[in-house]
Every structure is written in C-alpha cells, then in structure tokens.
Amino acid sequence: MTKEQTAVIKQRYAAKLKNGYPLIEKSAFDQPFIDSLQEGTLLRLLDEKGAFLGKGYFGRQNKGVGWVLTRKQGEEIDRPFFQSRLKAAFDKRAALKADDQTTVFRLFNGEGDGIGGLTIDYYDRFYLCTWYSEGIYSFRKEVYEALQSIVTCKGIYEKKRFSAKGQYVEDDDFVSGERGEFPLLVKENGMTFAVYLNDGPMTGVFLDQRDVRKRIRDHYADGKDVLNTFSYTGAFSVAAALGGARKTTSVDLAKRSLPKTIEQFSVNQIDYEAQDIVVIDVFQYFSYARKKGKTFDLVILDPPSFARSKKRTFSAQKDYTGLLQEAIALTRKNGLIVASTNCSLFSMKKFHSFIREAFSREGVSYELMEQYSLPDDFRTTKAFPEGDYLKVVFLKRLS
Known part of the structure; x- marks a missing residue:
C-alpha cells in the first residue's frame, strides 16, 4: 500500500x-x-x-x-476500496447492461463515481479504461484486479491521457484478455457503430451524445436536408439517415473523416454514395455553401472546445457566437439548429447568452425546443459543476 x-x-x-x-x-x-x-x-x-x-x-x-x-479517516485506498467504488457504479448501469439494443456506454465516470481521473467504458464485453494522470495510473494494478473481480471481461484496453500537454500517450492499448478484432461493431439504441479500441486516443464515437443522436433520429430527421459540421466519423449523420433524412452532408477537416464516415454508413446498410461527405474546413464550407445558395432544414454544430487549422484557430469560449451566426445563415425558415459544446469553461446559462447574441446579430428570431446535458451513465456531482460539461440546445429558426 x-x-x-x-x-x-x-x-x-x-x-x-x-x-x-x-x-x-x-x-x-x-x-x-x-x-x-x-x-x-x-x-x-x-x-x-x-x-x-x-x-x-x-x-x-x-x-x-x-x-x-x-472523506472517511479510516478508509484505506486499496483493492477493496476500488472494488467497492467500481461495483457501486456498475450496479447503477444495470438497466443499460440489460438493454440488448445498446452495447456501448460509460460504466464509470471519474469524480461522478468517486474516483477522479479515471473513466471506464463498455464496448460489447470489452472494457476501456482511460487514465488522466500518472498519479491515478500508479493504481492500475489495484483497479484492474478490482475490475476483473467484478465482471467477466472478454478483453481490457486502456488509453493514457497524461503526457505533458494532457495528450494521448502513444503505446500498446491492449491490457489483458482477448485482443479484439477491429472494427468492433457495437449498438447504440439499435444503431450500429464501428469502433477501434486500439487506434489512437478516440474510438470512433462520442458516447456522451447518445441521447441527442436518438432524439435526432426519432423526432427531427425525417424528410430533412441535414448538415453535420465537425462531423468526425459521421455518427450524427448516421442517426439522421436512419431517421429518414432526405440527404445528409457531413463536413470535417480531417482526411480520415471520409473513410471513417463511409464505414459508419456502410455498417448501417446506408448507401454512402447517396450522401455528401466533404473534407474541408467547416468555415470554408460555410463560405462555399453561401455562394452556392445552399440551405438546410437541420444543422448540427458540435465543434471541439479548441481547434487549430492552417488558417484559423477556434475557441468555443470566444468563437461560438460567430460559428452559430454562420449556421443561422444556412438554416431554412422553421429549420432546426442543434447547437452543442463540450467546453467546461462556461455554463449552460452562458451558452444561452452566446445563442441570443448570435440570433440578435443576424436579426433572426428563434424558439428553444429542448436542451440536453450528459446522459445518466455520465454521472456527475453537484459539488463539481465543471464535470457536467455537455451542453446541447435544439433551436428552431422562426424568421
């Protein structure tokens, strides 16, 4: 000890x-x-x-x-400690574990479940541990022993996010059990996603947007022309297409976004050739779309908190208002904008002030339809509001 x-x-x-x-x-x-x-x-x-x-x-x-x-003086920080914390968290996800239409979700969410710096995600019998400091990683033996005492693992993978700049540490991500065959196909509310537990810091789908994807598929996509910006592997586009969208346009600067989005469409038996997948800076696409007179019924904005390209630096805290103005200009009357951010540096109240400012600048009125934060498996604690980072707002353009 x-x-x-x-x-x-x-x-x-x-x-x-x-x-x-x-x-x-x-x-x-x-x-x-x-x-x-x-x-x-x-x-x-x-x-x-x-x-x-x-x-x-x-x-x-x-x-x-x-x-x-x-906060208990006599409690030891040892394997039984980690075992009790993990088991309590896993028990709270029992309903998700029993849902055969969802085989990917968060099992343990850092400080929300009592151990800051550690998350554990479930990927259809595989477990992915993400470590956010060398400090918590020093307890890996106790954590892995605790994990394996609670569940039967097909395999365990890990991501280390504790380099000097908080970035992903390049290493063999495999820990124990059976090595997976990738892509691993997992389900989320009946949708299929191809994920990779062994290929860099991200797996191919952001699990915190599960409720938002389902809402788009079930209530907002049918018959719509959809623009998905900062599209990554196109998960929102897949949800929209499965929800009956007339056509989706996925825009992302990363070259990998093209084959990855094609893959996500394909594993859902969606004809990717009937969709548009554009590899370009989102702001350049906005300019192109305006020149071509393109407009959309549904625009999805889910930028990173911070991003840098050759020509532009984007900070959600400073630049979201301008980004939203660009989206408003491409949204048809009575169309919908899904404005999302994972930036923990400002509150939902502040986010709404960005929204009001953007619509005011464009001289356009809007209606707040609904809003979302983190899903239930991303447990948070009221004592640490920064942990409740996700803010998603559905906005209807009225004029």
Whole structure:
C-alpha cells in the first residue's frame, strides 16, 4: 500500500473541499510542496487548523494536481476500496447492461463515481479504461484486479491521457484478455457503430451524445436536408439517415473523416454514395455553401472546445457566437439548429447568452425546443459543476 503523506490545504481551498469539491487545485499548496511530491502519492488532507478533510492522491492533470477519494479517516485506498467504488457504479448501469439494443456506454465516470481521473467504458464485453494522470495510473494494478473481480471481461484496453500537454500517450492499448478484432461493431439504441479500441486516443464515437443522436433520429430527421459540421466519423449523420433524412452532408477537416464516415454508413446498410461527405474546413464550407445558395432544414454544430487549422484557430469560449451566426445563415425558415459544446469553461446559462447574441446579430428570431446535458451513465456531482460539461440546445429558426 502506498504510504500516506500529510498535506495542509490553504484555508480558502479547504472550504471548498469541506463542501464536497473533489478536485485538489494546484493553488491549494505552495509550489515547493508540489515539487516534492511523486505521482500517485496518497495525501492525508488537513486544513490549516489540523481538521481532517479527506484522503486523495497526487496526480498532475489539466484540471489540478489530484482528487479526493474518501472523506472517511479510516478508509484505506486499496483493492477493496476500488472494488467497492467500481461495483457501486456498475450496479447503477444495470438497466443499460440489460438493454440488448445498446452495447456501448460509460460504466464509470471519474469524480461522478468517486474516483477522479479515471473513466471506464463498455464496448460489447470489452472494457476501456482511460487514465488522466500518472498519479491515478500508479493504481492500475489495484483497479484492474478490482475490475476483473467484478465482471467477466472478454478483453481490457486502456488509453493514457497524461503526457505533458494532457495528450494521448502513444503505446500498446491492449491490457489483458482477448485482443479484439477491429472494427468492433457495437449498438447504440439499435444503431450500429464501428469502433477501434486500439487506434489512437478516440474510438470512433462520442458516447456522451447518445441521447441527442436518438432524439435526432426519432423526432427531427425525417424528410430533412441535414448538415453535420465537425462531423468526425459521421455518427450524427448516421442517426439522421436512419431517421429518414432526405440527404445528409457531413463536413470535417480531417482526411480520415471520409473513410471513417463511409464505414459508419456502410455498417448501417446506408448507401454512402447517396450522401455528401466533404473534407474541408467547416468555415470554408460555410463560405462555399453561401455562394452556392445552399440551405438546410437541420444543422448540427458540435465543434471541439479548441481547434487549430492552417488558417484559423477556434475557441468555443470566444468563437461560438460567430460559428452559430454562420449556421443561422444556412438554416431554412422553421429549420432546426442543434447547437452543442463540450467546453467546461462556461455554463449552460452562458451558452444561452452566446445563442441570443448570435440570433440578435443576424436579426433572426428563434424558439428553444429542448436542451440536453450528459446522459445518466455520465454521472456527475453537484459539488463539481465543471464535470457536467455537455451542453446541447435544439433551436428552431422562426424568421
């Protein structure tokens, strides 16, 4: 068992921890103390008066320098600890596990399930663990033993996201069990997606948009001309096509988006040649579409929080209003815009202010149809609102 080290939290940060905040912030300590710590060090957290706050671990990541794991003084951070946390989380997903129309979902969601820095996703009998710091990765033996004591795994894969810049660490992603045959075909609400657990940081589908894809398929796509921007592998386009869209147009700058989107259409028995798949910068496509007089009934905006191309840098926090203006210009009267962001730097309230500003600038009125945040398997805690990062708003253009 890792030896504990006492760590005294500055009083202003101690107050947050007392109220349930799980993140250990860098500013809670003086820099010399941080420099003295090794990744994975267990911290016995005290306030400046010596009162016990909790136990956590030290692990540098973009959100801070570690996470609180327990607020019980006598609880050990060992295999039984991880086993109890994992089992409690898995039990909460029992309904999803029993749904034969959905074979891919999140089983364990970091701080929302009690262990910040770790997520576990289920891919049809394969388990994918994503580690967000070297600190939490130092507990991998205990976590994998705990996981295998709870479930029967066909195979386990992992992603390491703890390089100096928080990026994916290139390595063999296979951990144990049976190596998968890829693409692995999984189901989400009856839709099929081709995924890869062994090919870089992403698998081919963003699991947090499950409810949104189903809503588009079931209620908004029928008979519509659909524009899907920042389309990645075309999952929204697949949902729209299965929902009866007249035609989908998928736009993404990455060259891989073309074969990946073709693959997703094909595994759903959709004729990809009847769809448009365009490899181009989204903003260049907006310009092209305006010149050609193209308009759409349904426009999907799901940009990354931050992106850089040769000609442009996009930041959701600074540039979403302008992006939405571009979409409004291509949306037909009574058409729908699905505006989405995974940026944790602003709230849903702030996102709505971007929306109001964009429509005001374009001189167009709109109606809020509905909105979504993370699905139930992406559990969050009210004490850490930053963890509830997803914001999706359905907007009807009225004029």
